[in-house]
Amino acid sequence: QEAAKDAEERFGASSAFANLNAEHAAKAVRRSAFDNFTQPEDIQHERCLVKVVKHPCFERVAMAATLLNAIWIPIDIEFNAEPASDASQGFFVVENIFLLFFSAELLLRFMGYSSGCNAIRDPPFIFDAVLVSMMVLET
Secondary structure, eight states, X not given: OHHHHHHHHHHOTTSGGGGOSHHHXXXXXXXXXXXXXXXXXXXXXXXXXXXHHHSHHHHHHHHHHHHHHHHHHXXXXXXXXXXXXXXXXXXXXXXXXXXHHHHHHHHHHHHHSSSHHHHHTOHHHHHHHHHHHHHHHHO
């Protein structure tokens, strides 16, 4: 209150500083928050794909595949001396299964974004894209 009185004395009642007090600031913040609030009917329903990608089962399956791949890598290194193109059929099949799974997961996650720019701004997505690209180049 003292600040408002001081501003009124210094700058006059018609000044922009005349309304400088905590009560006015709180009202302005509430009004701004209310004006910027999106009503539930304005919110677009999430696409089905977004729900799938955000579902805990999808995350669990992706984590399980990552764990299996982490277990498979040392097995591949230990028992497969050949490069990926010359590997025995079993190693070739398993590598391609992991490649297809991680590529499909990346594609689903990419399609779950509202725009491609959002995907490019997401560091975990970029990291996964680099890893899948490396798998493609290796295989």
